Amino acid sequence: MTAATTPTPIPTPTLDAYQADFERVQAAAPAALQTLRQNAMGHFTRLGFPTTRMEEWRFTSVEPIARRPFALGGPADVTSDQIAPFLFPGLSDSRLVFVNGRYAPALSAIQALPPRVEVRNLAELLTGGLDGVESYLGRLAAFEDQPFSALNTAFLQDGALIRIGDDVVLDHPIHTLFVSTAPGSAVVTHPRMLVVVGRNSSVGLVESYAGVRDAPYFTNAVTELDVGENSVVDHCKILRESLEAYHVASLQIRLARSAVVTSHSITLGGALVRNDVGAVLAGDGAECTLNGLYVAGGRQLVDNHTTIDHVSPHCDSHELYKGILDGEAKAVFNGKIIVRLDAQKTDAKQSNKTLLLSERAQVNTKPQLEIFADDVKCTHGATVGQLDEDAMFYLRARGLSREQARRMLIHAFATDVLQRITREPIKPRLDTALLERLPAADQGSRSA
Amino acid sequence: MLEITGLHASVGGKEILRGVDLSVNAGEVHAIMGPNGSGKSTLAGILAGRPEYNVTGGTVRYLDQDLLELEPEDRARKGVFLAFQYPVEIPGVNNVYLLKAAFNELRKHRGEPELDAMDFMTLVRKQLQVLKMNAELLNRPVNDGFSGGEKKRNEIFQMAVLEPKLAILDETDSGLDIDALKMVANGVNALRHPERSMVIITHYQRLLNYIVPDFVHVLSNGRIVRSGDKDLALELEEKGYGWIEGVAAEVGA
Numbered sequence: 248m249t250a251a252t253t254p255t256p257i258p259t260p261t262l263d264a265y266q267a268d269f270e271r272v273q274a275a276a277p278a279a280l281q282t283l284r285q286n287a288m289g290h291f292t293r294l295g296f297p298t299t300r301m302e303e304w305r306f307t308s309v310e311p312i313a314r315r316p317f318a319l320g321g322p323a324d325v326t327s328d329q330i331a332p333f334l335f336p337g338l339s340d341s342r343l344v345f346v347n348g349r350y351a352p353a354l355s356a357i358q359a360l361p362p363r364v365e366v367r368n369l370a371e372l373l374t375g376g377l378d379g380v381e382s383y384l385g386r387l388a389a390f391e392d393q394p395f396s397a398l399n400t401a402f403l404q405d406g407a408l409i410r411i412g413d414d415v416v417l418d419h420p421i422h423t424l425f426v427s428t429a430p431g432s433a434v435v436t437h438p439r440m441l442v443v444v445g446r447n448s449s450v451g452l453v454e455s456y457a458g459v460r461d462a463p464y465f466t467n468a469v470t471e472l473d474v475g476e477n478s479v480v481d482h483c484k485i486l487r488e489s490l491e492a493y494h495v496a497s498l499q500i501r502l503a504r505s506a507v508v509t510s511h512s513i514t515l516g517g518a519l520v521r522n523d524v525g526a527v528l529a530g531d532g533a534e535c536t537l538n539g540l541y542v543a544g545g546r547q548l549v550d551n552h553t554t555i556d557h558v559s560p561h562c563d564s565h566e567l568y569k570g571i572l573d574g575e576a577k578a579v580f581n582g583k584i585i586v587r588l589d590a591q592k593t594d595a596k597q598s599n600k601t602l603l604l605s606e607r608a609q610v611n612t613k614p615q616l617e618i619f620a621d622d623v624k625c626t627h628g629a630t631v632g633q634l635d636e637d638a639m640f641y642l643r644a645r646g647l648s649r650e651q652a653r654r655m656l657i658h659a660f661a662t663d664v665l666q667r668i669t670r671e672p673i674k675p676r677l678d679t680a681l682l683e684r685l686p687a688a689d690q691g692s693r694s695a
Numbered sequence: 696m697l698e699i700t701g702l703h704a705s706v707g708g709k710e711i712l713r714g715v716d717l718s719v720n721a722g723e724v725h726a727i728m729g730p731n732g733s734g735k736s737t738l739a740g741i742l743a744g745r746p747e748y749n750v751t752g753g754t755v756r757y758l759d760q761d762l763l764e765l766e767p768e769d770r771a772r773k774g775v776f777l778a779f780q781y782p783v784e785i786p787g788v789n790n791v792y793l794l795k796a797a798f799n800e801l802r803k804h805r806g807e808p809e810l811d812a813m814d815f816m817t818l819v820r821k822q823l824q825v826l827k828m829n830a831e832l833l834n835r836p837v838n839d840g841f842s843g844g845e846k847k848r849n850e851i852f853q854m855a856v857l858e859p860k861l862a863i864l865d866e867t868d869s870g871l872d873i874d875a876l877k878m879v880a881n882g883v884n885a886l887r888h889p890e891r892s893m894v895i896i897t898h899y900q901r902l903l904n905y906i907v908p909d910f911v912h913v914l915s916n917g918r919i920v921r922s923g924d925k926d927l928a929l930e931l932e933e934k935g936y937g938w939i940e941g942v943a944a945e946v947g948a
Binding site: 635636637638640641642643644645646647648649651652655656658659660661662663 | 743744745746766767768770771772776777779782783785786787788793794796797800801804836837853857
């Protein structure tokens with residue numbers, strides 16, 4: 248990931264809008280943050296928005312984001328009824344809800360937490376100083392060459408802070424829900440999460456994004472997850488943004504020795520979605536699983552870029568990304584695996600499978616292996632296919648209608664990823680959400 | 696029950712069936728034998744409605760309707776069942792889930808209420824016992840990772856649960872060891888019923904030691920060239936398909 252040599256000028260109205268908002272919030276920002284934010288804003292204005300001339304953005308034009316002067320999201324009324332569809336009954340979670348980027352205590356619920364567990368919103372913390380977060384904030388998600396992360400950091404004011412000490416086992420996952428609502432003008436929010444987990448701990452995280460109105464808005468999220476020695480983190484990102492929303496997100500994970508992280512990324516909404524996931528296997532014997540499922544139709548674009556950096560020996564990584572594309576939807580999968588010189592005995596597996604339901608849907612899939620060690624196992628594979636006609640006929644020959652058979656097969660394709668989500672209350676709810684998003688047969692489908 | 700008259704069909708532009716006539720009455724078991732490429736599986740596929748097969752001539756009447764007019768699912772709902780020669784593996788679809796969906800589709804079509812999960816499982820367990828099948832197969836994905844024998848048993852199991860009026864078995868016996876073969880035969884025999892007809896397509900006479908058909912037909916080069924009772928199968932076994940090809944040449948002349 249090299250910095251762009253030629254800066255891309257940001258359209259003046261867009262830059263003016265960001266600048267004006269930046270100056271406004273910067274003046275009100277806690278002193279502790281001002282330097283970091285100023286620095287980030289500098290990088291953003293220098294870098295500009297990426298263009299399709301850059302390898303990392305070849306198939307994804309962010310022009311619709313660049314040309315629009317989004318206004319910084321402000322307070323808005325969202326009711327508990329409006330967020331109910333995005334919660335998981337039975338999860339008995341601690342829940343942090345953010346509306347247009349700001350913490351909404353009335354919608355949130357933090358359960359009695361065991362000692363050495365801190366779950367709160369960042370804004371509250373930051374008014375009193377940095378309290379140790381400076382060692383993490385902006386460190387995992389470096390922004391010097393990442394314009395969207397720079398932009399997020401420039402506007403860093405609120406978000407979720409989760410700190411878990413050593414030897415903590417949390418039975419129930421912590422749910423963070425970022426809701427956008429845009430009555431009137433198009434707004435941008437910069438959700439931020441910082442999760443720091445100590446040693447020998449175990450925690451589940453559910454990170455949701457949702458839109459409560461079908462309106463254009465822009466979510467620019469950054470999540471940093473630092474996992475200490477021998478800890479286990481089970482993370483699930485669920486994207487149910489409005490179908491007119493732009494969503495750019497970066498999840499950066501660092502795994503210490505023997506840490507185990509599983510992260511699922513489920514994308515069911517958004518007009519333009521870019522998910523960057525980076526994992527650094529920094530200690531011996533760490534294990535990282537990245538799974539993804541994306542369902543897109545119409546003219547949606549879903550771009551998943553993952554980078555797994557094997558720095559230390561004896562680490563495993565597993566990756567399975569599956570996409571279901573209909574209409575004129577486009578998907579991009581780029582899976583980079585770096586195996587450093589010292590990372591002997593690496594075992595890395597990567598797979599991307601796409602189901603195309605229409606002739607006009609398309610996917611660009613690319614594995615990118617950079618291997619410098621010599622005693623490693625790295626496998627990758629990509630498949631692109633349509634619904635299996637033999638299976639369609641088999642199901643119809645048993646009495647199922649074409650539509651039933653089709654849904655059963657599409658669901659079967661997706662279930663492979665969903666089944667790996669072990670948090671029980673999440674799975675059935677996601678299953679329902681998935682079924683709602685599955686394209687109907689008359690939507691530009693192939694005939695069986 | 697089933698009346699096939701002058702059936703011509705092609706697959707990928709190649710003519711496979713060249714005038715098949717076959718009449719199957721309720722309660723009868725017909726065996727159709729023939730060498731590779733004679734058109735056995737094409738005939739089975741056409742009866743079940745396989746989309747890639749083109750009927751170029753002739754008629755198929757089933758229970759006084761034009762069978763060829765019906766979509767595959769409508770044929771199934773009206774009681775036609777094809778036991779596939781190569782059952783399709785469907786990862787991600789649970790075996791018993793599919794069976795319940797199919798079973799309830801058939802009931803809906805007959806105007807009967809759907810069975811709930813409990814009642815359905817009672818019925819399924821009963822059939823498992825009859826067929827001496829391993830209950831573990833129920834919760835596996837359809838045919839996924841099944842052995843060849845398990846796949847064929849699963850077809851017979853589906854047939855037993857769905858209780859078709861017309862069952863077509865497409866080489867269900869091929870590739871089975873003797874135990875699996877006996878199980879398949881027992882399953883078929885248990886389903887013999889005055890109201891149910893069966894068309895058993897087979898390459899080998901062996902199956903007919905366990906399922907005694909009412910009629911045996913020999914298909915060669917897209918036509919039924921000889922019909923008889925079970926003794927025809929034995930004669931065929933003895934003389935080989937070469938003998939039939941000679942007969943076919945005569946009929947064709």
